[in-house]
Amino acid sequence: RSGEMSYGARAALSSTHPIAKRMFTLMEEKHTNLCVSADVTHTQELLELAETLGPLICVMKTHVDILQDFSMDAINKLKELSDKHNFLIFEDRKFADIGNTVKHQYEGGVYRISSWSHIINAHSVSGPGVVTGLKAVGQSLGHGCLLIAQMSSQGALTTEQYTHTTVKMADSHPDFVFGFISGSKVSTKPEHVHMTPGVQLQSGEICSVFNLVFNPRCFVPRRFLGDELGQQYTTPEQVIRLKGSDIIIVGRGILSASDRRKEAEKYRKAGWEAYLSRVSL
Numbered sequence: 468r469s470g471e472m473s474y475g476a477r478a479a480l481s482s483t484h485p486i487a488k489r490m491f492t493l494m495e496e497k498h499t500n501l502c503v504s505a506d507v508t509h510t511q512e513l514l515e516l517a518e519t520l521g522p523l524i525c526v527m528k529t530h531v532d533i534l535q536d537f538s539m540d541a542i543n544k545l546k547e548l549s550d551k552h553n554f555l556i557f558e559d560r561k562f563a564d565i566g567n568t569v570k571h572q573y574e575g576g577v578y579r580i581s582s583w584s585h586i587i588n589a590h591s592v593s594g595p596g597v598v599t600g601l602k603a604v605g606q607s608l609g610h611g612c613l614l615i616a617q618m619s620s621q622g623a624l625t626t627e628q629y630t631h632t633t634v635k636m637a638d639s640h641p642d643f644v645f646g647f648i649s650g651s652k653v654s655t656k657p658e659h660v661h662m663t664p665g666v667q668l669q670s671g672e673i674c675s676v677f678n679l680v681f682n683p684r685c686f687v688p689r690r691f692l693g694d695e696l697g698q699q700y701t702t703p704e705q706v707i708r709l710k711g712s713d714i715i716i717v718g719r720g721i722l723s724a725s726d727r728r729k730e731a732e733k734y735r736k737a738g739w740e741a742y743l744s745r746v747s748l
């Protein structure tokens with residue numbers, strides 16, 4: 468069964484998309500299934516994250532439209548760091564329009580996402596045209612796309628039927644769609660990658676008195692961050708071992724720690740150990 472196959476074995480399947488192959492291979496090499504969600508508002512901080520966390524992650528997920536000082540120069544530096552530390556870049560743009568519009572949004576505008584992001588994602592709500600449009604731009608560049616099959620937020624409208632239809636949509640485009648954003652394993656195909664957001668370690672995460680005084684980022688106890696706007700969290704262990712997903716996506720769990728590298732290492736270790744216990748079931 469696909470959940471019990473190693474990342475390496477899945478990389479070796481002939482039907483695995485080149486991006487998924489590269490991802491599974493580097494995950495196996497670096498012993499990591501951690502994707503950091505670099506939700507910061509300045510490029511310097513983004514580049515610092517890439518430099519310090521690069522060795523610990525398989526993917527860096529960005530939201531470039533929240534950067535206050537976006538520049539192609541910063542993006543070029545990010546690309547260099549992705550080569551240096553061997554991680555993939557995933558712009559979490561969530562394309563959701565008709566094919567012709569997403570084509571322009573992916574290729575052009577201020578961000579020119581197709582020129583630098585290895586991975587993008589799309590909602591399936593508008594129908595298969597969204598994939599055809601994105602594929603027209605990204606396929607020849609060797610990029611890949613994830614479809615959003617489920618969302619982590621409370622009250623998400625991604626019903627079972629919606630998820631099922633999304634998986635079928637992915638099955639019709641194996642040359643571009645290589646996996647899903649989902650809370651659990653939604654496809655039985657071992658070549659498909661599942662990436663899951665809404666992840667935090669539960670224990671020991673409450674700010675110490677020291678942090679409350681000296682680290683303003685840590686002023687709000689973690690359990691209140693996110694909850695009030697509908698985000699819902701599960702642990703790396705639950706996501707990887709019990710839900711059968713492949714990659715944990717972690718934002719504030721790491722970003723709000725006083726020592727981000729140390730915290731990222733905790734997540735890397737938790738995610739990797741959960742994976743090892745799954746494949747040795």
Ligand code: 5FU
Pocket residue numbers: 504506530559615617618619620648664665666693698716717718719720
């Ligand atoms: F598709 C999704 C989803 O269903 N939930 C998410 O949280 C994407 N996300 C993104 O993952 C969201 O936009 C953030 O960038 C990130 C989660 O960040 P957190 O700080 O770990 O909650």
